[in-house]
Amino acid sequence: MERRAQWLRGVLDLCVLGALARGESYGYEIAQRLEHGGLGTIAGGTLYPALLRLERLGLLATDWRAGSGGPPRKYYRLSDEGAATLRSAGTDWAAFVGNVNTFLEVP
Amino acid sequence: MTVDDWLAALAAELRRRRVDPAGPVGEAAAHLRDSGRPPLLAFGPPVAYAAAIVDSLRGATLELRRPPSGEVRLRATKITKRYGRSTVLDGVDLSVRAGEVVALIGANGSGKSTMLRICAGLLSPDSGRVELSGTVGYCPQDGGTADFLTADEHFMLVGAGRGSSRAAARAQGRAAAAALDWPGAERAGEARHLSGGTRQKLNLVLGQLGDPDVLLLDEPYQGFDNGTYLDFWQQVWRLRDAGKAIVVVTHRLSELERADTVLDLTPGGPR
Amino acid sequence: MKKTLVVAEMALREVSRRRGVLVLLALLPLAFYYSRRGEAYWQSVRFVSLGIGWTLSTAALFAGNAARGIEPRLRLSGYATHQLYLGRLVALWTLGLALAVPYFLLIRFDLDDVRYDAIALILALTVAVAPPLGLAVAAVLPRELEGMLVLLTVVAMQMMLNPDKAAAHALPFWFTREIGVYAVESGAGPDHVVRGSIHAAIALAVFLTLVAIAATLRLRRRPHVSIA
Numbered sequence: 001m002e003r004r005a006q007w008l009r010g011v012l013d014l015c016v017l018g019a020l021a022r023g024e025s026y027g028y029e030i031a032q033r034l035e036h037g038g039l040g041t042i043a044g045g046t047l048y049p050a051l052l053r054l055e056r057l058g059l060l061a062t063d064w065r066a067g068s069g070g071p072p073r074k075y076y077r078l079s080d081e082g083a084a085t086l087r088s089a090g091t092d093w094a095a096f097v098g099n100v101n102t103f104l105e106v107p
Numbered sequence: 108m109t110v111d112d113w114l115a116a117l118a119a120e121l122r123r124r125r126v127d128p129a130g131p132v133g134e135a136a137a138h139l140r141d142s143g144r145p146p147l148l149a150f151g152p153p154v155a156y157a158a159a160i161v162d163s164l165r166g167a168t169l170e171l172r173r174p175p176s177g178e179v180r181l182r183a184t185k186i187t188k189r190y191g192r193s194t195v196l197d198g199v200d201l202s203v204r205a206g207e208v209v210a211l212i213g214a215n216g217s218g219k220s221t222m223l224r225i226c227a228g229l230l231s232p233d234s235g236r237v238e239l240s241g242t243v244g245y246c247p248q249d250g251g252t253a254d255f256l257t258a259d260e261h262f263m264l265v266g267a268g269r270g271s272s273r274a275a276a277r278a279q280g281r282a283a284a285a286a287l288d289w290p291g292a293e294r295a296g297e298a299r300h301l302s303g304g305t306r307q308k309l310n311l312v313l314g315q316l317g318d319p320d321v322l323l324l325d326e327p328y329q330g331f332d333n334g335t336y337l338d339f340w341q342q343v344w345r346l347r348d349a350g351k352a353i354v355v356v357t358h359r360l361s362e363l364e365r366a367d368t369v370l371d372l373t374p375g376g377p378r
Numbered sequence: 379m380k381k382t383l384v385v386a387e388m389a390l391r392e393v394s395r396r397r398g399v400l401v402l403l404a405l406l407p408l409a410f411y412y413s414r415r416g417e418a419y420w421q422s423v424r425f426v427s428l429g430i431g432w433t434l435s436t437a438a439l440f441a442g443n444a445a446r447g448i449e450p451r452l453r454l455s456g457y458a459t460h461q462l463y464l465g466r467l468v469a470l471w472t473l474g475l476a477l478a479v480p481y482f483l484l485i486r487f488d489l490d491d492v493r494y495d496a497i498a499l500i501l502a503l504t505v506a507v508a509p510p511l512g513l514a515v516a517a518v519l520p521r522e523l524e525g526m527l528v529l530l531t532v533v534a535m536q537m538m539l540n541p542d543k544a545a546a547h548a549l550p551f552w553f554t555r556e557i558g559v560y561a562v563e564s565g566a567g568p569d570h571v572v573r574g575s576i577h578a579a580i581a582l583a584v585f586l587t588l589v590a591i592a593a594t595l596r597l598r599r600r601p602h603v604s605i606a
Contacts, residue, residue: 016247028141044138045150045159048131074134107336178481229450230601240606245454248448253388255395260388267384268455297395317455 008039013050015039015095017059017078017086024077027051051076059085110139113146113153117292118158123334131160132187146372156316158337161345165341176324178240182354183226186235196232201370203321203352208343210365211356219356220248222372223323226354241320241352246327248356251310254299256291258284258309262316268318276316283312286342288335290333304330309340322346322353340365382459384466386472393473395534398482399440403477406507411484412525419489420562423497425537426481427554430470430505432533433472433537438512439525441466447522448510467509475536496561496571502580510585511550517592550585553578 018027019033033040054060059082063073072101078086111286120126134229135156139146165300172289183201187194195218203209211219226237227245252261259277266276284292287308298306311327324343328336332359343353347367355366385606393399407429414421449462464466478501485497519525532549541555557574560566 026137028138031138031142043149043151044135044142045156048134048138049159049163052131052160056164070140071137073137074130075313201561225446225602227450227454228600229454231600232602235602238606239603242456245453247449251424251451253392253448254444255392260391264388265455266385267381268450268452268457271454313451 011053011093012042012046014086015045016050016054017082017089020060020076021083021086022080024075026073026075030076037089054082058082064091108145108147110136110146110376116153117150117157120154121160122159124337126157126161126164128331131157154333155271161337161341165344171315173321177207177350179353179356180205180240181204181226182238183222184238185223186222186237188221188232195279196225196372198235199370199372201226201354203354203368205320205350206347207367207368208347208353209368209370211372212358212372215358217314217372217374219248219358219372221326223325223356225356227323239321242317243321245258245323246311246312246325247316248325248327249307249329250311251313252298252306255297256290257297258295258301258312260290261298261313263315265316271317279316280312282313283342284308286338286345287311288338300341302330304332304335305323307331308335311354322351324354325356327355327356329366382461382465382468384469385452385457385462389445392444392474393437393441393469395400396440399433399437403437403473406433406492407477407481409581410568411481413576420492420558422489423485423492423500423561424554424558426485427500427504427558428479428533428536428551430474430481431508431551431554432503434477434505434508434530435471435512436526437473438470438509439464439516439522441470441528442513442523443520443525444518446516449593453597454527454544460590460592462597463513463593466513470509470512471505478502478505491562493561498570499558499571499575500561503553503557503575506553507550507578507581507585510582514585514588514592517589522545527595547577550581553581 017039018054019030019037022033025033027044027048031044031047034042034047051060055062055076055082059079060076061075061079061082062076064074066072114136117135118128118132121131125279129298135146135150139149142149145217146153179202181201181203183199186196186199186201188196199209199218199222201222212221221230223245224247225232225235226239227243228239229245236321253264256264261279262276263273267274271279281292284290289305289308292309293304293310295301298309307327307330310338311324314322314324314327315356318363328339331339343355343365347353387434407426410429411422411426413516445462445466452462453459481493482494482498482501485492486494511532512525515525515528519528532551533545536546536549536551546552546555553574556577560568560570560574
């Protein structure tokens with residue numbers, strides 16, 4: 001579990017970008033997408049700082065929308081740089097994982 | 108802790124950091140409503156979450172360590188120091204680059220302060236070399252101030268050594284003090300009347316005066332309240348981003364993730 | 379030069395905040411003066427100068443000890459060692475002069491039948507020797523209590539020892555008695571002034587050297603450090 005948490009730390013930002021590739025979303029819904037994708041429960045204390053970082057780096061664009069019968073929500077979507085980063089990171093990741101698999105002799 | 112209490116504490120902590128709480132609190136509230144989980148489980152203590160928010164906004168990250176790339180500003184090689192029969196430091200190596208923060212940790216008596224003083228050139232080792240590239244600022248664990256002088260007078264005295272004019276030294280000192288949540292430094296009286304924590308802030312500000320390239324800080328946060336302690340690390344990261352080489356001696360192990368590199372002086376441990 | 383003056387200015391500011399020291403500086407010599415003002419008035423001159431010598435060297439002792447904490451940092455900030463102790467000395471000499479002038483005026487208008495120029499010389503030499511003495515004691519004895527006891531012993535012996543004894547010559551303020559002879563005795567010759575001045579010059583040189591060596595040793599640039 002400790003190891004898995006460390007792996008997740010390294011790729012969480014990229015997974016968030018990937019989750020938003022399917023379309024814009026807001027905080028809790030993004031957490032749901034990650035959880036349903038098999039990454040386990042992502043605590044709000046981890047997710048929102050990551051979203052803020054990605055926004056500050058210009059990889060996400062955001063806007064607040066009035067919620068249906070509730071207070072406004074902050075929606076996130078990929079910016080052009082975000083999409084580009086996701087593509088190039090995806091390639092790097094595939095190469096990295098390939099090498100690791102060789103060491104671990106994963107068939 | 109009820110949700111409302113937690114949200115209120117978060118808002119207060121963010122306001123304390125001069126960050127507008129509306130966005131983060133609104134998102135957190137929505138998340139808690141949607142997930143139905145208790146706030147301490149979903150986000151952790153409000154102060155810690157506020158710190159994480161502030162870090163994300165200001166560019167320093169808790170989780171990602173940046174690999175340092177600047178030139179080496181401090182290189183200590185094979186430092187050995189003996190006091191009587193006991194060997195306090197045994198062939199210790201340390202190198203710090205521009206734009207890097209190194210945390211120097213170890214048990215009590217493992218020689219952290221001694222190592223720092225040797226690097227500052229205030230103490231001679233029994234063997235070993237220290238190479239410095241640039242000016243050095245040093246902040247001892249305590250002391251380093253004059254009882255009967257005011258903060259402004261300290262700024263002018265230390266600043267004059269680096270060739271700053273009085274006005275420039277005062278301005279720099281006051282700005283550094285404000286960054287440590289001490290906005291009234293110029294109105295403060297003699298140093299002996301300052302509280303322990305405030306006096307340490309003065310100590311830390313004096314170490315930074317004149318923009319030295321290498322900063323050697325020996326647990327300078329004694330007596331700081333938690334907020335100022337976090338301000339201190341913000342300041343350290345800001346200085347790191349500005350290209351300074353910084354060594355912080357600390358025994359608070361939870362700080363390990365706040366530094367780029369960690370050197371553990373506990374004997375028998377990895378170096 | 380400028381850095382030395384900054385050190386001097388801050389040292390003066392520091393002293394000016396120590397009310398107790400200032401009161402002692404101002405009044406203790408006065409008490410010494412009046413203790414002999416009655417029948418043996420000629421001893422007043424010697425006692426007042428010893429009083430000034432004692433309190434000024436004590437002020438220097440405190441100043442030297444107080445500086446110890448901040449001097450390493452000042453060295454790192456770019457001060458040369460000599461700027462640090464010279465600045466402190468300039469401040470203390472200035473303080474001593476500010477103290478000596480009123481006392482000279484007091485003697486000028488209170489005592490007759492004495493040579494005022496010799497008295498001015500005694501006071502000036504005392505002011506010159508006292509700060510280096512105090513700083514030298516501070517350098518050798520890092521705790522104030524021991525330092526104060528040493529200075530107290532020096533002054534007490536100064537008062538009690540017969541000045542003709544060889545041991546008395548070793549005391550730092552022996553010259554006050556020697557030149558004092560010329561100042562109060564109409565029959566005395568100027569050779570007393572010469573002897574006294576030489577003694578004062580030697581004392582001054584010895585203590586200045588002690589201060590310089592101690593400071594240079596303590597604050598030296600260590601050989602294990604090389605700066606690119």
